[in-house]
Amino acid sequence: MANLQTSVNGIPFKNPIIAASGTFGFGEEYHQLFDVSCLGGISSKGLTLKPKDGNLGIRVYETPSGMMNSVGLQNPGIEAFIKHYIPVMRQWDTVLIANMGGHSMDDYVTGASMLSEADIDMLELNISCPNVKSGGMAFGIKAEVAAEEVAAVRKVCHKPLIVKLSPNAENIVEMAKACEGAGADSLSLVNTFQAMAIDIHRRKPIFNNVYAGLSGAAIRPIALRMVHSVAKAVKIPVIGLGGITSAEDALAFMMAGASAVQIGTVNFTTPDAGKIIVEELNTLCEQEHIDNIRDIVGIL
Amino acid sequence: MAVKYFQSTVLSNIQITDDIFVMTVLRHGASVSAGQFFMLKCWDQELTLMRPISVFQATEEHLLFMYRIVGQGTRKLAMLQEGDPISLLGGLGNGYPLEQLHGRIAVLGGGVGIPPLSLTARMLQEQGCTVDAYLGYRDQLFALDAFEPYCANIFVSSEQGPEGYRGFITDLLKPESYDAVLTCGPEVMMRKVAQLCAAQQVTCWCSMEHRMACGIGACLGCSIPTSEGMKRVCKDGPIFLSTHLFQEA
Numbered sequence: 001m002a003n004l005q006t007s008v009n010g011i012p013f014k015n016p017i018i019a020a021s022g023t024f025g026f027g028e029e030y031h032q033l034f035d036v037s038c039l040g041g042i043s044s045k046g047l048t049l050k051p052k053d054g055n056l057g058i059r060v061y062e063t064p065s066g067m068m069n070s071v072g073l074q075n076p077g078i079e080a081f082i083k084h085y086i087p088v089m090r091q092w093d094t095v096l097i098a099n100m101g102g103h104s105m106d107d108y109v110t111g112a113s114m115l116s117e118a119d120i121d122m123l124e125l126n127i128s129c130p131n132v133k134s135g136g137m138a139f140g141i142k143a144e145v146a147a148e149e150v151a152a153v154r155k156v157c158h159k160p161l162i163v164k165l166s167p168n169a170e171n172i173v174e175m176a177k178a179c180e181g182a183g184a185d186s187l188s189l190v191n192t193f194q195a196m197a198i199d200i201h202r203r204k205p206i207f208n209n210v211y212a213g214l215s216g217a218a219i220r221p222i223a224l225r226m227v228h229s230v231a232k233a234v235k236i237p238v239i240g241l242g243g244i245t246s247a248e249d250a251l252a253f254m255m256a257g258a259s260a261v262q263i264g265t266v267n268f269t270t271p272d273a274g275k276i277i278v279e280e281l282n283t284l285c286e287q288e289h290i291d292n293i294r295d296i297v298g299i300l
Numbered sequence: 301m302a303v304k305y306f307q308s309t310v311l312s313n314i315q316i317t318d319d320i321f322v323m324t325v326l327r328h329g330a331s332v333s334a335g336q337f338f339m340l341k342c343w344d345q346e347l348t349l350m351r352p353i354s355v356f357q358a359t360e361e362h363l364l365f366m367y368r369i370v371g372q373g374t375r376k377l378a379m380l381q382e383g384d385p386i387s388l389l390g391g392l393g394n395g396y397p398l399e400q401l402h403g404r405i406a407v408l409g410g411g412v413g414i415p416p417l418s419l420t421a422r423m424l425q426e427q428g429c430t431v432d433a434y435l436g437y438r439d440q441l442f443a444l445d446a447f448e449p450y451c452a453n454i455f456v457s458s459e460q461g462p463e464g465y466r467g468f469i470t471d472l473l474k475p476e477s478y479d480a481v482l483t484c485g486p487e488v489m490m491r492k493v494a495q496l497c498a499a500q501q502v503t504c505w506c507s508m509e510h511r512m513a514c515g516i517g518a519c520l521g522c523s524i525p526t527s528e529g530m531k532r533v534c535k536d537g538p539i540f541l542s543t544h545l546f547q548e549a
């Protein structure tokens with residue numbers, strides 16, 4: 001048995017495979033199919049201060065080697081998460097990461113202080129959300145805007161703070177450095193790429209919001225490049241994701257500098273992907289003579 | 301009822317109209333009830349999402365799916381042959397509330413909304429209901445023989461074809477003759493059924509369709525607004541009370 005243990009910001013993970021936010025709910029549905037305690041961690045559905053209904057119309061759409069989504073952060077709100085879902089997730093022996101989004105600085109700060117007091121292991125801050133103040137442009141586009149937000153959340157957050165970067169940032173390396181400077185304990189990347197699809201027969205965009213987020217295997221090579229450049233540029237740990245579908249992909253992201261990885265869209269393609277990838281990672285490490293998975297982090 | 305992800309085998313995959321197929325696969329003990337569906341895939345990585353398909357009929361050993369080719373996924377399913385492997389996730393969704401259904405029941409389907417009502421008609425008959433079927437076709441008829449054993453009366457309409465009543469199937473429905481109406485098919489059709497039922501204060505259950513990613517309630521990719529708030533078609537549905545879906549009904 002290879003040693004798959006890793007750690008991020010002093011939090012031990014039994015293996016580096018984490019279920020990505022928004023693709024795994026709060027774990028209950030997938031727990032019907034396999035014991036989710038086999039995962040290194042679970043990142044919750046993106047939470048906002050108030051409950052959100054999300055977007056109308058088509059929300060998910062198949063694309064070449066991937067998919068687009070426009071769920072619009074439908075979630076029960078932070079209070080309901082703390083009351084109803086943390087107790088459910090705590091039944092499992094896996095790292096509990098609360099993923100949080102927001103549309104204003106106040107929401108982020110209030111939400112983060114509530115979650116920081118709750119029984120979670122880590123907070124993952126999703127800065128890809130549109131900022132109502134800046135006319136809907138995401139917090140995660142301009143490094144100065146993101147840094148301001150991270151600094152404000154940092155002040156109220158006493159749990160390890162992961163900042164989840166958007167690949168739509170003007171410059172992903174500058175963004176990463178700005179977040180590190182503002183007090184992020186670690187970074188996760190990437191979130192979805194802004195993309196578009198058109199129904200030519202109806203002569204209309206597929207999504208009511210016109211643009212939607214692209215994920216899945218199609219984005220993997222770009223995500224890998226971004227993880228590699230960011231990991232080289234910062235000193236804090238990096239969690240890699242974007243199109244990972246196999247143990248081989250997971251290992252590639254770790255060689256590029258990721259201390260752990262997240263799996264999103266693949267959960268839809270193969271509902272027990274989490275369990276399978278953990279098992280295959282073990283076999284793969286043995287084949288590749290990797291006794292300790294931490295040894296290959298950032299070798300490239 | 302447990303949801304299960306499993307590998308199965310295609311026993312047959314038969315074309316019955318220009319674009320409609322019936323596939324029989326091994327059931328492997330999966331649970332299933334009237335109005336439920338499965339997520340299917342016969343690809344590894346070429347496509348990203350599994351495809352939701354309603355159950356047409358079931359035996360102890362087999363599951364039958366009747367589906368129309370609408371896109372890449374169903375096109376790949378249609379190419380499967382005897383002995384080919386297929387992955388299934390299910391049975392999914394709430395299904396019809398059989399325990400609340402008694403007496404005379406109408407099942408009304410349009411297009412590929414027709415097949416899932418066959419299993420429903422059978423299960424209703426098994427629990428002592430008298431079932432009438434209203435089947436609305438565009439042109440070619442199909443699946444009629446899958447209703448005959450379970451229904452007292454079968455009404456058929458076709459918009460273009462030579463057989464049955466020429467027009468919409470909803471023209472034939474008299475909801476006041478029934479204790480409940482179950483409907484599956486295009487939304488415009490179900491909306492009409494809902495209005496007819498509301499006018500006679502007859503309970504009407506609708507089966508909704510939606511694009512799906514996970515199929516089990518985790519991704520919120522299939523949420524729709526209802527009078528009871530946002531609901532996931534895959535988990536809270538696909539069966540909804542018409543009054544929860546169509547405000548004017």
Ligand SMILES: Cc1cc2nc3c(=O)[nH]c(=O)nc-3n(C[C@H](O)[C@H](O)[C@H](O)COP(=O)(O)O)c2cc1C
Nearest residue numbers: 020021022046069126190191215216242243264265
């Ligand atoms: C349906 C769906 C919903 C998502 N919701 C969230 C979310 O609420 N918060 C978030 O930070 N990321 C969300 N994401 C992004 C994923 O967590 C992940 O960053 C992205 O999909 C890339 O990874 P993948 O290619 O493995 O899916 C969502 C992705 C999908 C496909």
Ligand code: FES
Nearest residue numbers: 513515517520534
């Ligand atoms: S398809 Fe994922 S919640 Fe319904």
